[in-house]
Amino acid sequence: MNKYLDIAPEVKAALEQGKPVVALESTIISHGMPYPKNVETALLVEDTIRKNGAVPATIAVIGGRLKAGLSHEEIEYLGKAGRDVAKASRRDLPALVARGADGATTVTTTMIIAHMAGIQVFATGGIGGVHRGAETTMDISADLEELAQTPVMVVCAGAKSILDLGLTLEYLETHGVPVIGYGTEELPAFYTRKSGFGVDYRVDSPEELAAMFRAQRDLGYKGGMLVTNPIPEEYAMDKAVIDAAIEQALKESVEQGVHGKETTPFLLARVVELTGGDSLESNIKLVLNNAAVAAQTACRLCK
Ligand code: PSU
């Protein structure tokens, strides 16, 4: 085991006994939602994973330790600290570990730590991708690179149209990452069920997701798999409302010269502000929906 890794006792026991475990990220807690909704949601997501037969392992960096599985106190700590906790991507782990610092893990670092711990399935809300205007800014999320090189299944609700969804799919295709639609042929766009872009494969059951992931392992691929699960119809947002908020947020980010790791948190926070509490509620519901699918799939993978 990696000397910087701490696996929580419950998670460790489950892994040793071959029981299903689902990883969860912590950027969504510290940077994705306001306190105390973030903590409530993180605990609700963990409950959903348990109700679906798996053990949750929320991942973060605390005091320079890579944590697979957090206590309620640790989740509360990350939620309260919010943006004071550094957003930790792949390039940040060496500094955080060496300095004994805290970090909220993105999709990238959650995948890295999940894989170190031996966890194969990870549920989140949305992933990072190729940003609009990437032709000139070269802003491409490290999440895509990680999907190309780390064997973890990421269950998300697609990607927000703060990104260029077409270019994001092209990038994933180039890097050999299968993009699966869960019960859909169309890539979901996080707040809405449709994006206008097709996925590579439609899959309708956790059994089939598990079979594809197993085949990917048996083929000796190093990379992971992206499962896109549309937000339940009743919680989906009006496309015109969300698109207007995203355009406004993008415009402000360009005007204010926001760049680098700040871009995504800035856009996400502005979209929430511009749409009131509605988008936050949708966000919570879709994460719970993804947690259920991830847990069911982790159960099938253990059979
Ligand atoms: N997109 C979302 N919600 C999120 C994120 C992205 O819709 O919470 C977070 C995730 O932690 C993701 C990270 O891994 O932002 C990507 O950041 P960047 O674009 O800087 O790579």
Ligand code: MN
């Ligand atoms: Mn970026």
